[in-house]
Amino acid sequence: MSNDDSKGVEKVQGPSSGLAVSIDDPIENPGLPPHRERLTDKDPKVAKRAERTVYTLFYISVAASIWAVAAYMLFPIEDMEYTSIRANNLYIGLGIAFALLAIGIGAIHWSKAIMSDKEYVEERHPTRGSDETRAAVVEAFKTADEESGFGRRKMIRNSLFAALIASILPGVTLFRGLAPHDAENSPVDLLKQTMWTAGEHLARDPAGTRIKASDVTLGSAFHVIPESLAGLSHSNGYLEEKAKAMVLMVRMRPEQLTEREERKDWSYDGIVAYSKVCTHVGCPVALYEQHTHHLLCPCHQSQFDVSDEAKVVFGPASRPLPQLPITVDDEGYLVARSDFREPVGPSFWEMH
Structure with missing residues (x-):
């Protein structure tokens, strides 16, 4: 590289050609190549x-x-x-x-x-165009x-x-x-009926062993299925029935529960049981936060307050989790009082 002080132009010496090119010279626009017709x-x-x-x-x-x-x-x-x-x-x-x-x-x-x-060339301009433009x-x-x-x-x-x-x-x-479909029943009818019946024992998932109320400690959470579910094979509807009947059971102090008068006998000594099927799109609600008493759906972050009838406190779910009425038998084992009183699962199944 050399400087020509008399002309004030910097030149670059090509390594092989020996030509000096001024970098101040403008580069000529080559224009568009000739159009080739197809x-x-x-x-x-x-x-x-x-x-x-x-x-x-x-x-x-x-x-x-x-x-x-x-x-x-x-x-x-x-x-x-x-x-x-x-x-x-x-x-x-x-x-x-x-x-x-x-x-x-x-x-x-x-x-x-x-x-x-x-090919077309369109000049750019920085301002808003006129009405003509x-x-x-x-x-x-x-x-x-x-x-x-x-x-x-x-x-x-x-x-x-x-x-x-x-x-x-x-x-x-x-x-x-x-969607569940049946020749005679609508999806709503199918989701209103699960394996829970009066006297059905609550069993640990997946062991299938009965649960005594005295074994449920304060603040603990149990994943629960109907005891009779163990009698079904996978080819005979085991997964389908479990998907509808799975429950999460939690124990709190009785005074921490907010219950309507008609639901006071749905719990037993602070033990409550709710469907694990999220009312948004049906994901399993399985995360329990002990200090806030909130259940969290991991799919879309809907949260339900277990202490207040599993009402929605955050997220896209539109209704509370259905509650399973429970009590104990003569031996102190937890049993269901009845089936859920409303359809389980996503709210859109209720739309006819």
Whole structure:
């Protein structure tokens, strides 16, 4: 590097060429490269063929979405058989994958082969545009619509709309499997009935051993299931019944409980039992904070006050946890007085 004091210009000596270049010289704007026309720009037949390819891909997406919905019905996961579950996952997954893939390939081919690919230069300005400029923007959107062919190429536009709408259907269909369903009973009826009945012993989860009231110390929390649940096998509804009947039991001082008059006999000597199924979306409420007497749902942080009938004190849950009425038998073991007096689980199951 050398300095030319007479001209006030700094020069850089190239290592191989021996040329000196002034860094003060402005770099000339090379401009845009020459525009290369595509075959679809030159030949209307090629453009028409590209258009047919695009809307064919969109209609393939529609067919794949419909197939995913059909696969859900043809291979019901409720059969609980390995081959049915495997086929359900495989064919629904393939349908959704092809539906989304066809939309993606079609959109890319549309943009590369049919939409205008001319380059434009737009000068930026730091201030809000005038009314004339804003009107020009509206005109630019109209021009873009014309160049994309969105408004003019009805087959592509309509097939895209059909593909996008159809792609939602498999997901909507799969939501059906989240709700308990029965030929005769509604979800609300099913969730109103659990394995808890009058005289059903409270048992430790998962051991299934009975619990004496004297063994429940102050401040302790027990995970509880109906004793008769142990008689069910996994193929005979064990998990389904447990999901509805699981309970968390806590002991506090009786004077710490806020109870309505009609619920005073639902607890026993400060021992209360509440459904573990969160009333938001059904996650298990299993975290107990002894000092605040709050139950916490780990999924979305809903909190319930055990000392006040498990009322919601924080989070998205919309109603208290259902309480299980309890008492003791002649031997001092804890038993249920009855089933829950309201449906367990998320509040939306109550909507007909």
